[in-house]
Amino acid sequence: MFVMQSAPGPETVIDGRTFLYFAGTGYFGLHGHPDVVRAGIEGFRMGTHAATTRAGFGTNPVLLDLERRLAAFFGTEDAVLYPSGYMSGLFLSRAAEPAWEAAFLDEHAHFSLKDGAAASGKPVIYYRHADPADLEDKMASGLPKGGRPLVMTDGVFPTFGRIAPLPDLLDAAARRGGVLAVDDAHGVGVLGPHGRGTLDHFGLEPGPALIAAGTLSKAFGGHGGFLPLARARADRVRAAVEAYAGTTPTPTPIAAASAKGVELLAAHPEWRDDLRRNAARLKSGLRALGLPVDDSPVPIAAWALAPASEMKRVQDALFDRGLALARLVYAGSPSEGVLRATVFSTHTAAQIDRLLDELKRVL
Ligand SMILES: Cc1ncc(COP(=O)(O)O)c(C=O)c1O
Structure with missing residues (x-):
């Protein structure tokens, strides 16, 4: 179980460490605004x-x-x-x-x-x-x-x-x-x-x-x-x-x-433009890594890896590098679950690129 020790945002304190956080659905970072x-x-x-x-x-x-x-x-x-x-x-x-x-x-x-x-x-x-x-x-x-x-x-x-x-x-x-x-x-x-x-x-x-x-x-x-x-x-x-x-x-x-x-x-309608831009950056980057994520303006991207133990390995490896990604069994997921990355309007391009770089390394 992860214990959140700050409001969810691009940088979030979890279990006493600050992470680049791609695991929540607070799409505009308003929970701690x-x-x-x-x-x-x-x-x-x-x-x-x-x-x-x-x-x-x-x-x-x-x-x-x-x-x-x-x-x-x-x-x-x-x-x-x-x-x-x-x-x-x-x-x-x-x-x-x-x-x-x-x-x-x-x-x-x-x-x-x-x-x-x-x-x-x-x-x-x-x-x-x-x-x-x-x-x-x-x-x-x-x-x-x-x-x-x-x-x-x-x-x-x-x-x-x-x-x-x-x-x-x-x-x-x-x-x-x-x-x-x-x-x-x-x-x-x-x-x-x-x-x-x-x-x-x-x-x-x-x-x-x-x-x-x-x-x-x-x-x-x-x-x-x-x-x-x-x-x-x-x-x-x-x-x-x-x-x-x-x-x-x-x-x-x-x-x-x-x-x-x-x-x-x-x-702030312009925040939606930021969110869309971030979603597009994340998704095109994931597709470039060969991950078959949905091409929509939604700031959610998920994929399954086989065997299921791979998803735990990737999540753990990212966590060790200071990045938090969700691994979940949820409505509509395969029974083994998926890895899911979400972006906020407040993530920077550099933070998203860091996720993509680290993912490339650990995949
Ligand atoms: C599609 C959908 N409907 C309803 C809910 C429940 O909303 P809330 O958590 O605000 O009660 C969620 C998740 O939280 C959801 O993903």
């Missing part, structure tokens, strides 16, 4: 949290401000905030309307979607990874006549950083009167001309047949999940989802820090 930390400290003026639920007296100006900022960032009338991004699957499955008969999930969907769909008690059917044609087949055999599907996918798959083919999935869902629901934990703040995520990447907007949830814990440097929606629909979700009405909201200091993260990302 002084303004974000200061906003969190200010947030403590209101205590840790409201000690009751949103349905009671659990709403405060900090939470309302965060919801307003999220709505503005995502270009919707409202945004429903909930305590963790992991709850996105639950909120998406409950926010989809009209009622649906069966959920169709990408086989590599994140646990959040699997748990959220399962909680509905309705049939859950898996289609082949990022394969709209297989989705069609599964809907043809798995839906009762005239039944509506709920199609659920990650926007960006967290292990390999692949982008889901949202336009084709949306067409397939809409042809049957259904909804496409996207867990965009890794897309929000990162992809698209406005940083609104995978929908924005494809020029899509949320609407009756397309909803996308995000997390504050990655690009935005905070914590908590959210679902940008039209006002009336957001109010229906707030009224209908027990997990909104029945839980203590995001702690106030963290909501304040998250709001600052949203404000900073909105004010």
Whole structure:
């Protein structure tokens, strides 16, 4: 187990040593940004949290401000905030309307979607990874006549950083009167001309047949999940989802820090250019080393090595040289796991080149 002793950033203290850090998903280095930390400290003026639920007296100006900022960032009338991004699957499955008969999930969907769909008690059917044609087949055999599907996918798959083919999935869902629901934990703040995520990447907007949830814990440097929606629909979700009405909201200091993260990302679109440039540098360098990483603007690159012991050897050798890379068994990875490198907008070109040089040496 690695023990982190500083906020995650390009240089991070782990187990008492400073590492060049390529193992996290804080894509803009906001988790330790002084303004974000200061906003969190200010947030403590209101205590840790409201000690009751949103349905009671659990709403405060900090939470309302965060919801307003999220709505503005995502270009919707409202945004429903909930305590963790992991709850996105639950909120998406409950926010989809009209009622649906069966959920169709990408086989590599994140646990959040699997748990959220399962909680509905309705049939859950898996289609082949990022394969709209297989989705069609599964809907043809798995839906009762005239039944509506709920199609659920990650926007960006967290292990390999692949982008889901949202336009084709949306067409397939809409042809049957259904909804496409996207867990965009890794897309929000990162992809698209406005940083609104995978929908924005494809020029899509949320609407009756397309909803996308995000997390504050990655690009935005905070914590908590959210679902940008039209006002009336957001109010229906707030009224209908027990997990909104029945839980203590995001702690106030963290909501304040998250709001600052949203404000900073909105004010600095150029950071997304830095991130894209860094992602391209990392990925083209990895491909030059013969590693078959996905060619997308996502700052995640992963690859498997055989035998699996090679991945431990490479991770350990890099660690000895002061570089931290993730080795993980995660949603959509082979059972032996992968090595995964992630970059932030705040990594320098020299830091990325150092990773590539050291990798070349140890591979
Ligand atoms: C695709 C996806 N959805 C949801 C989550 C959960 O988000 P959070 O950690 O903010 O609860 C994660 C990972 O953390 C994720 O990778």
